[in-house]
Amino acid sequence: MPKLVDHHERRTLLADALLRVAAERGLMDVSLRHVAAEAGVTAGMVQHYFRTKDEMMVFALDVVAARVAARLDAEEVGATPRARVRTLLVQLLPLDAARELEGRVAVAFHAYAAARPDVAVRLRDDTRGMRAAIAHEARTAGVAALDPEAAATGLLSLAEGLAVHVLGGHLDGGHALAVLEAHLDLVLGPER
Amino acid sequence: MPKLVDHHERRTLLADALLRVAAERGLMDVSLRHVAAEAGVTAGMVQHYFRTKDEMMVFALDVVAARVAARLDAEEVGATPRARVRTLLVQLLPLDAARELEGRVAVAFHAYAAARPDVAVRLRDDTRGMRAAIAHEARTAGVAALDPEAAATGLLSLAEGLAVHVLGGHLDGGHALAVLEAHLDLVLGPER
DNA sequence: CCTGTCGCGTTGCAGGTGCAACGTAAACGA
DNA sequence: TCGTTTACGTTGCACCTGCAACGCGACAGG
Numbered sequence: 517m518p519k520l521v522d523h524h525e526r527r528t529l530l531a532d533a534l535l536r537v538a539a540e541r542g543l544m545d546v547s548l549r550h551v552a553a554e555a556g557v558t559a560g561m562v563q564h565y566f567r568t569k570d571e572m573m574v575f576a577l578d579v580v581a582a583r584v585a586a587r588l589d590a591e592e593v594g595a596t597p598r599a600r601v602r603t604l605l606v607q608l609l610p611l612d613a614a615r616e617l618e619g620r621v622a623v624a625f626h627a628y629a630a631a632r633p634d635v636a637v638r639l640r641d642d643t644r645g646m647r648a649a650i651a652h653e654a655r656t657a658g659v660a661a662l663d664p665e666a667a668a669t670g671l672l673s674l675a676e677g678l679a680v681h682v683l684g685g686h687l688d689g690g691h692a693l694a695v696l697e698a699h700l701d702l703v704l705g706p707e708r
Numbered sequence: 709m710p711k712l713v714d715h716h717e718r719r720t721l722l723a724d725a726l727l728r729v730a731a732e733r734g735l736m737d738v739s740l741r742h743v744a745a746e747a748g749v750t751a752g753m754v755q756h757y758f759r760t761k762d763e764m765m766v767f768a769l770d771v772v773a774a775r776v777a778a779r780l781d782a783e784e785v786g787a788t789p790r791a792r793v794r795t796l797l798v799q800l801l802p803l804d805a806a807r808e809l810e811g812r813v814a815v816a817f818h819a820y821a822a823a824r825p826d827v828a829v830r831l832r833d834d835t836r837g838m839r840a841a842i843a844h845e846a847r848t849a850g851v852a853a854l855d856p857e858a859a860a861t862g863l864l865s866l867a868e869g870l871a872v873h874v875l876g877g878h879l880d881g882g883h884a885l886a887v888l889e890a891h892l893d894l895v896l897g898p899e900r
Numbered sequence: 901c902c903t904g905t906c907g908c909g910t911t912g913c914a915g916g917t918g919c920a921a922c923g924t925a926a927a928c929g930a
Numbered sequence: 931t932c933g934t935t936t937a938c939g940t941t942g943c944a945c946c947t948g949c950a951a952c953g954c955g956a957c958a959g960g
Binding site: 749750756 | 906909
């Protein structure tokens, strides 16, 4: 091996640059040259690590998915089912800069997925996992009003909808959190 | 006047072509030439009616906003507050082809708005009106669990989140409707 | 009739796009 | 030392982009 370069690390670095461009200027401005400039490298190097632009896009999407999953794994401890669901859903709200960037990226990729079925499949798998986790908690909590599946889809949709509203400036984070909390009470029962 | 052409009608026709392109192939594929081809006209004509691409985008956004508002005005009758809120929120779910197209457009423009503040303002105004309407109904219904404002943002976020999930294929329309119905019961109280 | 205005088409251009091809330097094994 | 492999940089190309400019027919008012 002539040189030692961590391939995955380089790709992640470029993916981060892409995510920054996507979050700040939209997906329409994501180009090889812009990503390269944002990362401070040449366009040729980008091409070296991603043979095609689409490959780079998909990789970037995987990076955020892995990052979100890691954060969930790290924090999903809690005494009650309600607390566990709460920490999970709070991670979806753009309450700090990092999650705001991820939120913008998520919205952008959701639009992107409308035209690329394979990307849509990835997004779908990601949310499916979260829905299953919430449904499991709802089941152990023994909800009365809704069946666990419906409760899970409802809470997940609510959180994502709130996230979009916060990102759009329709709502501030505190209110979003309060609304989420209130709906947790309604669906899973109040904190004991 | 040399010739009689309804300016607004022509612009609407072009906007419809733009919406179709945006919904089917994403915003990245919206260009003067593509829109012109979709509308079956030349690129020069598009340029004649919209001096700039951005002007065309904004006009298209206004077209869907007006269309949604018209649909809401036409259908927002109902005996109880719950029924009125229900018909309003159901209009946001992509249950038929027309609303699916509008939903895709909405997602696309939400991503677009992240980079254009003026577009974001328009989207914001649109949702603000709906939130106010729901809050008003919630107030007259006299909700117990939540204050009317929180109930309105929750229900609106829920509906939009459900819409995104249906569009992404994570969920089918029937389930989305059922979840919405259940949450209406929780927040506004069951049908009397 | 003719002249101005409107509707629309055509052409051209400067810049950006993805991507292939080639070049080169460095590090390692033989 | 040599050849191979990896890591990058450079150049070039065909294509697309938004937009300005110009052209020209049609229709109306004078």
